[in-house]
Amino acid sequence: MLFNYPQNQAFLCRLPHDGDVLEEINKICTDHGITAGMLSVIGAVRKARLGFYHQDRKEYEILDFDEPLEIVSCAGNISLKDGKPFAHLHVALSDARGALIGGHLMPGTVIFAAEACIQKFQGTAPARGFDPTTGLPLWQSSC
Numbered sequence: 483m484l485f486n487y488p489q490n491q492a493f494l495c496r497l498p499h500d501g502d503v504l505e506e507i508n509k510i511c512t513d514h515g516i517t518a519g520m521l522s523v524i525g526a527v528r529k530a531r532l533g534f535y536h537q538d539r540k541e542y543e544i545l546d547f548d549e550p551l552e553i554v555s556c557a558g559n560i561s562l563k564d565g566k567p568f569a570h571l572h573v574a575l576s577d578a579r580g581a582l583i584g585g586h587l588m589p590g591t592v593i594f595a596a597e598a599c600i601q602k603f604q605g606t607a608p609a610r611g612f613d614p615t616t617g618l619p620l621w622q623s624s625c
């Protein structure tokens with residue numbers, strides 16, 4: 483289900499049950515030519531996979547949470563990576579006691595129910611490339 487607001491360059495979308503959050507967002511962006519923008523997602527996941535980037539080792543540690551969690555906040559941006567739309571999302575999740583966990587959203591986070599709001603930007607999309615200082619795929623020019 484997707485509502486399109488062409489005058490606002492915005493999309494409201496219910497993400498499919500059992501879908502992968504990142505996969506579904508990237509698919510919407512590809513299908514609708516969204517190469518630059520910002521987004522938020524709220525809802526709940528059946529399980530989550532987050533990343534914590536160890537700056538000294540320049541590598542992500544994967545954190546798996548195999549339990550139902552609320553999406554308290556999920557925010558990010560859309561740009562190009564390897565010539566394709568790429569969503570970069572960070573998320574705060576709460577458990578049955580209301581305790582928060584959070585981090586860099588990884589593939590493997592499975593939707594229970596989720597609503598996304600995507601704002602499409604016009605103009606040239608930033609492109610990601612390897613940054614040797616951080617070891618991360620960052621936008622190629624900084625502000």
Ligand code: ZN
Nearest residue numbers: 570571572586
């Ligand atoms: Zn990140």
